[in-house]
Amino acid sequence: MKNYEYIESALIHGGIYGDERTGAVNTPVYQTSTYMQDGLGKNRGYEYSRTGNPTREALESLIAELEGGKAGFAFASGMAATTAVLSLFQSGDKIVISSNVYGGTFRVLDKVFQRFGFQYVIADTTDLEAFEEALTPDVKAVLIESPANPLLTVTDISAVAKIAKSKGALLIVDNTFMTPYLQRPLEHGADIVLHSATKYLGGHSDLIAGLAVVKTQELAERLHFIQNATGGVLQPFDSFLLIRSIKTLSVRMDRHVRNAVELAKLLREHKAVKTVYYPGIPDFQGYEINKRQAKSGGAMISFELREGYDTHRFFEELKIIALAESLGGVESLVCHPASMTHASIPREIREKVGITDGLIRLSVGIENVKDLSKDLQSAIERAKL
Ligand SMILES: *Cc1c(COP(=O)(O)O)cnc(C)c1O
Numbered sequence: 060m061k062n063y064e065y066i067e068s069a070l071i072h073g074g075i076y077g078d079e080r081t082g083a084v085n086t087p088v089y090q091t092s093t094y095m096q097d098g099l100g101k102n103r104g105y106e107y108s109r110t111g112n113p114t115r116e117a118l119e120s121l122i123a124e125l126e127g128g129k130a131g132f133a134f135a136s137g138m139a140a141t142t143a144v145l146s147l148f149q150s151g152d153k154i155v156i157s158s159n160v161y162g163g164t165f166r167v168l169d170k171v172f173q174r175f176g177f178q179y180v181i182a183d184t185t186d187l188e189a190f191e192e193a194l195t196p197d198v199k200a201v202l203i204e205s206p207a208n209p210l211l212t213v214t215d216i217s218a219v220a221k222i223a224k225s226k227g228a229l230l231i232v233d234n235t236f237m238t239p240y241l242q243r244p245l246e247h248g249a250d251i252v253l254h255s256a257t258k259y260l261g262g263h264s265d266l267i268a269g270l271a272v273v274k275t276q277e278l279a280e281r282l283h284f285i286q287n288a289t290g291g292v293l294q295p296f297d298s299f300l301l302i303r304s305i306k307t308l309s310v311r312m313d314r315h316v317r318n319a320v321e322l323a324k325l326l327r328e329h330k331a332v333k334t335v336y337y338p339g340i341p342d343f344q345g346y347e348i349n350k351r352q353a354k355s356g357g358a359m360i361s362f363e364l365r366e367g368y369d370t371h372r373f374f375e376e377l378k379i380i381a382l383a384e385s386l387g388g389v390e391s392l393v394c395h396p397a398s399m400t401h402a403s404i405p406r407e408i409r410e411k412v413g414i415t416d417g418l419i420r421l422s423v424g425i426e427n428v429k430d431l432s433k434d435l436q437s438a439i440e441r442a443k444l
Contacts, residue, residue: 074121086117125239128272130279137255139291140269150176157184213345220248242353258387315358373442386422
């Protein structure tokens with residue numbers, strides 16, 4: 060029985076809360092690989108930590124509750140979670156991915172799964188007609204991100220879910236950019252939710268982790284089998300750290316988003332900025348759809364400087380905002396998608412989907428927004444040729 064109604068409380072009290080035996084308010088770190096058995100075939104619910112570990116289970120039940128799914132699974136990285144979910148399929152199956160999925164997701168499909176005969180096709184999931192056409196009978200799954208990396212492209216999750224369902228394909232949503240605090244894809248018809256918990260859920264740029272949540276018992280059993288069989292599980296201490304981080308998700312996200320809205324406005328009005336991609340400003344392409352399916356536009360902004368400004372120099376002139384891969388931490392980070400996060404995507408495909416060499420991606424942190432604006436403005440000024 061849950062005694063709370065709201066997600067802010069679920070973040071703190073959800074899943075398996077505390078420790079029944081001692082009353083400890085935090086789940087202990089069960090740093091053990093194995094468990095004593097009371098007799099042959101008589102165990103206390105745990106045999107070996109790859110198969111099950113109480114600290115990992117506390118995290119898994121927490122993420123399942125937050126996403127409103129049947130079961131959750133914790134992995135050693137976001138890519139390990141994606142790999143486990145893709146292992147639900149087999150040779151001859153095909154998956155449709157949206158045009159700007161995470162570079163690593165594209166890479167594992169193109170360079171690993173394709174070798175085993177699992178095919179992929181890229182579709183523009185913002186164009187529902189084109190998307191429906193891509194759904195040939197051999198398509199068993201659709202994998203999308205909304206907003207997607209790095210152009211913040213918004214896909215209508217319910218519309219895509221309906222079409223996928225009518226064709227017998229599962230819908231997988233990588234919800235890394237939004238977290239369950241801002242968007243819950245299962246409520247919009249998705250079957251599986253993926254997270255790189257390295258990002259907002261971890262939130263402090265100090266751990267690598269991945270999570271998956273499934274809607275049905277049948278998928279839960281299949282994914283648990285794969286998790287145990289392939290073994291990319293999250294360690295007990297990292298599971299503990301992630302539970303600890305998730306408790307403060309709502310306060311962090313509120314500040315991330317507030318800062319992002321302010322910086323998006325600043326960039327939009329800046330004469331040196333050519334384009335701003337941010338789903339939280341009303342004239343953005345996916346604003347209305349995003350507003351229907353998410354609590355806000357999140358805290359990722361991409362933009363391009365006008366001609367006459369040197370992008371390389373801009374990166375070098377930033378003093379607070381660090382040039383680094385990754386996103387979703389308390390500190391603001393910038394990256395250059397063409398040479399960093401999306402370098403594994405061939406140039407032709409990259410240019411075609413709009414990931415130009417001048418594109419800058421900003422992960423807005425929770426610092427005082429006045430310091431961030433000052434840093435952005437002075438780096439832009441110094442980048443003038
Ligand atoms: C980072 C990221 C991943 C991969 O996660 P890792 O934890 O780095 O393995 C997957 N999807 C998205 C959207 C990401 O940003």
